[in-house]
Amino acid sequence: MTARRAFLKKSLFLTAAGLFADTALPTSALALEPPPDIFDAEVLDLDFWVKPRVLEVIRPASGERAKILYWKDGEVIDSAYQELCHLLRDVNGGNKMIAIDPKLLETLWGTQAFVARYGISTPLEILSGYRTPESNQRLREQGVPAARKSLHMDGRAADIRIPHLDSNVLGGLVRSFQRGGVGFYYRNDARGGWIHADTGLQRTWKG
Numbered sequence: 001m002t003a004r005r006a007f008l009k010k011s012l013f014l015t016a017a018g019l020f021a022d023t024a025l026p027t028s029a030l031a032l033e034p035p036p037d038i039f040d041a042e043v044l045d046l047d048f049w050v051k052p053r054v055l056e057v058i059r060p061a062s063g064e065r066a067k068i069l070y071w072k073d074g075e076v077i078d079s080a081y082q083e084l085c086h087l088l089r090d091v092n093g094g095n096k097m098i099a100i101d102p103k104l105l106e107t108l109w110g111t112q113a114f115v116a117r118y119g120i121s122t123p124l125e126i127l128s129g130y131r132t133p134e135s136n137q138r139l140r141e142q143g144v145p146a147a148r149k150s151l152h153m154d155g156r157a158a159d160i161r162i163p164h165l166d167s168n169v170l171g172g173l174v175r176s177f178q179r180g181g182v183g184f185y186y187r188n189d190a191r192g193g194w195i196h197a198d199t200g201l202q203r204t205w206k207g
């Protein structure tokens with residue numbers, strides 16, 4: 001077993017009991033265990049990857065919520081893709097939009113679809129999607145962690161959270177899909193931290 005695999009196996013196991021500490025615990029979450037080889041997400045099973053893909057997201061900043069079937073029969077559905085690009089727009093930067101990297105959508109969907117297997121069907125919270133350069137710069141000036149050349153500005157990154165799901169589990173899972181960088185942002189406030197997922201170089205960091 002690789003160290004990475006061991007890490008997630010451990011973190012999934014350790015946090016399974018505490019996942020829903022302050023909410024109703026779905027019975028299936030009690031059985032939360034990683035598949036035999038979670039880090040080779042391709043081997044999850046063929047069914048997992050070929051089924052129609054529905055993404056359910058919330059934008060806490062704007063209060064929007066949507067459940068969108070965006071991929072079917074091996075193809076992205078254009079109107080749904082446009083809708084997702086709109087949802088991932090810069091809500092703090094004049095609502096500007098950009099074409100979101102479909103690979104990023106795949107990571108978001110894969111993450112949500114995977115945890116759904118354990119009875120966790122809460123929508124994915126998108127804290128930040130596309131950012132205009134001005135918006136990104138403003139965050140930097142406010143002391144919010146944002147890279148100078150952030151992939152958010154290219155539509156290739158999202159900061160996400162799944163309510164009540166431990167950040168380690170979420171980040172480990174995102175990393176397991178091996179689609180790009182993963183940033184772990186732990187915070188001690190009531191809402192917890194978030195995970196940055198992008199489609200750049202495969203790397204991991206703590207912010």
Ligand SMILES: [Zn+2]
Pocket residue numbers: 128152157158159196197
């Ligand atoms: Zn980010």
